[in-house]
Amino acid sequence: MExxxxxxxxxxRVSEEVIEQxxxxxxxxxxxxxxxxxxxxxxxxxxxxxxxxxxxxxxxxARGIVDVKVGAxxxxxxxxxxxxxxxxxxxVQLHLLGVTFTEVIEAQCAIEPLTASMAAxxxxxxxxxxxxxxxxxxxxxxGDPAAFTERSLDFHIAVAEASGNRALHATLIAFTTxxxxxxxxxxxxxxxxxxxKIHEEIYxxxxxxxxxxxxxxxDDHVRSVRREHPETPLL
Amino acid sequence: MExxxxxxxxxxRVSEEVIEQxxxxxxxxxxxxxxxxxxxxxxxxxxxxxxxxxxxxxxxxARGIVDVKVGAxxxxxxxxxxxxxxxxxxxVQLHLLGVTFTEVIEAQCAIEPLTASMAAxxxxxxxxxxxxxxxxxxxxxxGDPAAFTERSLDFHIAVAEASGNRALHATLIAFTTxxxxxxxxxxxxxxxxxxxKIHEEIYxxxxxxxxxxxxxxxDDHVRSVRREHPETPLL
DNA sequence: GAAAATTTGTTCGTATGTATC
DNA sequence: CGATACATACGAACAAATTTT
Numbered sequence: 001m002e003x004x005x006x007x008x009x010x011x012x013r014v015s016e017e018v019i020e021q022x023x024x025x026x027x028x029x030x031x032x033x034x035x036x037x038x039x040x041x042x043x044x045x046x047x048x049x050x051x052x053x054x055x056x057x058x059x060x061x062a063r064g065i066v067d068v069k070v071g072a073x074x075x076x077x078x079x080x081x082x083x084x085x086x087x088x089x090x091x092v093q094l095h096l097l098g099v100t101f102t103e104v105i106e107a108q109c110a111i112e113p114l115t116a117s118m119a120a121x122x123x124x125x126x127x128x129x130x131x132x133x134x135x136x137x138x139x140x141x142x143g144d145p146a147a148f149t150e151r152s153l154d155f156h157i158a159v160a161e162a163s164g165n166r167a168l169h170a171t172l173i174a175f176t177t178x179x180x181x182x183x184x185x186x187x188x189x190x191x192x193x194x195x196x197k198i199h200e201e202i203y204x205x206x207x208x209x210x211x212x213x214x215x216x217x218x219d220d221h222v223r224s225v226r227r228e229h230p231e232t233p234l235l
Numbered sequence: 236m237e238x239x240x241x242x243x244x245x246x247x248r249v250s251e252e253v254i255e256q257x258x259x260x261x262x263x264x265x266x267x268x269x270x271x272x273x274x275x276x277x278x279x280x281x282x283x284x285x286x287x288x289x290x291x292x293x294x295x296x297a298r299g300i301v302d303v304k305v306g307a308x309x310x311x312x313x314x315x316x317x318x319x320x321x322x323x324x325x326x327v328q329l330h331l332l333g334v335t336f337t338e339v340i341e342a343q344c345a346i347e348p349l350t351a352s353m354a355a356x357x358x359x360x361x362x363x364x365x366x367x368x369x370x371x372x373x374x375x376x377x378g379d380p381a382a383f384t385e386r387s388l389d390f391h392i393a394v395a396e397a398s399g400n401r402a403l404h405a406t407l408i409a410f411t412t413x414x415x416x417x418x419x420x421x422x423x424x425x426x427x428x429x430x431x432k433i434h435e436e437i438y439x440x441x442x443x444x445x446x447x448x449x450x451x452x453x454d455d456h457v458r459s460v461r462r463e464h465p466e467t468p469l470l
Numbered sequence: 471g472a473a474a475a476t477t478t479g480t481t482c483g484t485a486t487g488t489a490t491c
Numbered sequence: 492c493g494a495t496a497c498a499t500a501c502g503a504a505c506a507a508a509t510t511t512t
Contacts, residue, residue, distance in 0.1 A: 013479075015293075032331060038497065049481050051286065054498090058250075058290050062297035064327050070498040071489025081331035089324030090405075092299045096267055096316035097401045107402040110349035111342075118341075166334050167342040170325075171406055247487090249500075273477060284501045289478090306509025307476040 014048050015055035026065050036076035083170055090174035104179045105226040111168055112156060116202060116218035117211040119162035127162035128207055134158045135199050142192045149183045155199050249283050250290035261300050271311040318408055325409040339414050340461040346403055347391060351437060351453035352446040353398035362397035363442055369393045370434050380422040388415060390434050
């Protein structure tokens with residue numbers, strides 16, 4: 001309920017101290033859903049004002065460490081995992097670094113053949129079903145470049161998910177998110193049909209459990225996408 | 236100076252609206268160091284109180300989008316790239332997901348052979364020098380497991396940097412950071428000497444511009460590290 | 471180097487909207 | 492539906508840090 005004892009704080013940016021203590025408690029074993037208290041309670045316990053606590057809470061929330069709810073039985077809890085927040089952080093950093101589209105594609109060339117072969121080895125039926133669903137979905141909007149691009153990238157993400165490796169999955173989501181805006185203009189219908197065909201082949205290899213073929217097909221596929229896009233700044 | 240025009244806002248969590256607008260402007264082309272205004276100015280422009288702006292600022296700061304400075308000519312600016320924030324975001328995410336050490340190593344198995352071969356193709360003299368420096372540094376602390384692990388991982392990061400791909404570089408930094416704590420205990424001196432020898436071979440292949448050899452050596456190296464570590468939760 | 475100006479950091483008090491009981 | 496618990500938001504003020512004068 002409330003075994004954790006907070007040290008009273010004083011220093012430059014008191015809210016930083018609050019953040020640090022809650023962060024330590026988080027990495028010290030707090031689990032998603034664990035109750036932290038209300039803003040008023042925390043203000044009293046840390047010996048600071050409610051506004052200082054709010055500063056800390058906003059930061060912790062942005063980092064994905066806590067969730068905030070209003071109303072009775074509201075207050076602060078340890079957050080559930082939320083990939084969006086991690087993805088946003090990666091997107092921001094890639095933007096600041098001025099990373100190019102080519103760099104992101106190259107990174108995908110490294111990752112995706114492996115996710116495909118891992119998926120072929122160990123994808124569950126549910127995961128396979130989801131991969132197949134992304135192909136169907138993309139096929140339905142084959143004439144709409146923006147929509148097709150979006151759902152086509154979903155295929156790659158679904159394959160990564162089927163790999164069973166959450167580190168690769170999260171990383172790939174981040175990469176596809178950042179490159180999405182640059183892909184759309186080139187997804188004309190002829191190209192789109194070819195992409196669907198290749199996705200289907202890759203899916204079949206994965207479903208057949210043919211690791212080597214899945215790896216090779218995905219490798220060719222990602223490399224061809226890379227060739228089709230000229231060197232451009234990403235953002 | 237101030238061409239960006241902010242829409243006035245109203246809705247649930249007004250600060251979210253402020254965050255979204257500044258975020259859009261950020262991805263819309265604002266550059267690191269660009270001036271956004273003071274908290275008071277933004278409060279007036281958005282038509283909200285300064286406290287609401289502060290909520291937004293704390294979130295934007297945590298996401299790595301803005302930097303805040305106090306004093307005359309202080310206020311909000313677009314942030315410089317800061318890898319630490321990205322790394323922290325990834326660490327939080329992996330903690331919440333309960334990702335295993337093995338998953339992270341697997342991800343490295345996908346990425347590092349490519350960084351090695353890319354480095355062999357295009358590393359600058361300066362980058363090569365830095366790779367060599369990490370080997371020397373690791374060799375100097377070969378009896379100290381924690382220090383050796385740290386500098387040994389620096390080798391992998393230096394190779395990724397030498398690849399010239401910042402997306403891979405940033406990703407690898409994050410991965411090595413979260414796995415560091417689990418690696419240290421296993422870096423006994425015998426193992427350490429073997430690692431140094433392999434790192435030297437990889438460096439030589441990169442310096443010789445032998446892409447294929449660099450790729451193969453790195454592949455073997457990462458896979459052997461993977462074999463040596465049992466399946467364990469990362470955190 | 472000291473004083474003034476600027477700007478965030480922090481506090482208190484209060485009002486309002488919203489979710490739960 | 493009313494009461495309660497809680498975050499959200501506003502305003503006014505002073506403290507502390509930093510740059511300019």
